[in-house]
Amino acid sequence: MDMETEPLLDLTNFGPSLDIAGQxxxxxVFEGEAGPLQLCVITTGIGLANAASAAARAHLVFGENLCAYMCGGTTGGLGAQTSVRDVVVGTAFTYSRADxxxxxYAPGQVPGMPEQYFADPALVEKARTALENELLLGDCSAADRPEGANQSADSNHLQGTGTVWFGQVASSDAFITAANVEQMRKTFPAALGADMETTAAAQVCARAGVPFISVRAVSDLCGPAANQDFHIDGEVAAAISAQAVRALVARL
Known part of the structure; x- marks a missing residue:
C-alpha cells in the first residue's frame, strides 16, 4: 500500500516513479556499508498474486544484479506474545490457508512445493546484527516464545518500537480474526506474524534463487488478550518497519 511505501521513500533520493502493470x-542509490547500492521500492498492492508478480518482475528486470529482495510494511500479530509496535523479522514462511x-502434505504446504520457505541465512544474520546494534538486548525465556522464535528488547533508536522477533510468518488471502485465531495458532504454533503477501514473494524468490527476508511491524493483533492494546495506526507501524529496513539495508 502507499501508506507502507511512503516512509521507505525517505531512505534516499529516488528518481521519477514508474508504473509497471499497476505497481x-x-x-x-543508497549508500550501504560496503558502498553504493541500487535500491528499488515497489508498491505491490495487497494480496498473494500482487506480491508474487512484483517479485517475479524484479527478478526479470534486475537479473543477477538482484542481490536481495525484502518485504516491508505492516503485519498482524499472530503469536500470542506479540504486541503492536513489535517488529517481526521473517525467517520462515508458510501459507496459512493451504490445506x-x-x-x-503438511499444513500450509502446496503440493509439489516445500513445507515452508526460508529467509536467506546471511540476511537474517545481518538483520540480527543491525537490529541488535540499534536495540538494547533483552531476553525471553523458551517458555514464552514459540519454537524457532528469538527476541531482542525495546528500542532506544528505532523510535516507538516494541520487541523485535525472529521467526515464522504465515500468509493467506483471508484475515485471521478472533473467530479462527486459536485454530491458526494450533496449526502454526511457531507463526509470529500474519499477512497477505510475504509467503508468495518468498516462494518466487526461492524458485529464482534470490536471497529473501521480510521485516514488518505489527499494526494489529489477531487475537488480543483483554488487557492488550490491539491496534495502532498503520502509518505508525509502516514507519517502524521502515526504520528497521533502513538499519538492515545499511548493512548490505
Whole structure:
C-alpha cells in the first residue's frame, strides 16, 4: 500500500516513479556499508498474486544484479506474545490457508512445493546484527516464545518500537480474526506474524534463487488478550518497519 511505501521513500533520493502493470516502482542509490547500492521500492498492492508478480518482475528486470529482495510494511500479530509496535523479522514462511493434508502434505504446504520457505541465512544474520546494534538486548525465556522464535528488547533508536522477533510468518488471502485465531495458532504454533503477501514473494524468490527476508511491524493483533492494546495506526507501524529496513539495508 502507499501508506507502507511512503516512509521507505525517505531512505534516499529516488528518481521519477514508474508504473509497471499497476505497481509503482521507485529506483535510487543508497549508500550501504560496503558502498553504493541500487535500491528499488515497489508498491505491490495487497494480496498473494500482487506480491508474487512484483517479485517475479524484479527478478526479470534486475537479473543477477538482484542481490536481495525484502518485504516491508505492516503485519498482524499472530503469536500470542506479540504486541503492536513489535517488529517481526521473517525467517520462515508458510501459507496459512493451504490445506492438502488429506493427501499427506503438511499444513500450509502446496503440493509439489516445500513445507515452508526460508529467509536467506546471511540476511537474517545481518538483520540480527543491525537490529541488535540499534536495540538494547533483552531476553525471553523458551517458555514464552514459540519454537524457532528469538527476541531482542525495546528500542532506544528505532523510535516507538516494541520487541523485535525472529521467526515464522504465515500468509493467506483471508484475515485471521478472533473467530479462527486459536485454530491458526494450533496449526502454526511457531507463526509470529500474519499477512497477505510475504509467503508468495518468498516462494518466487526461492524458485529464482534470490536471497529473501521480510521485516514488518505489527499494526494489529489477531487475537488480543483483554488487557492488550490491539491496534495502532498503520502509518505508525509502516514507519517502524521502515526504520528497521533502513538499519538492515545499511548493512548490505
Amino acid at each position: 509503482t516502482w521507485h529506483v535510487g 492438502a493434508t488429506a493427501f499427506g
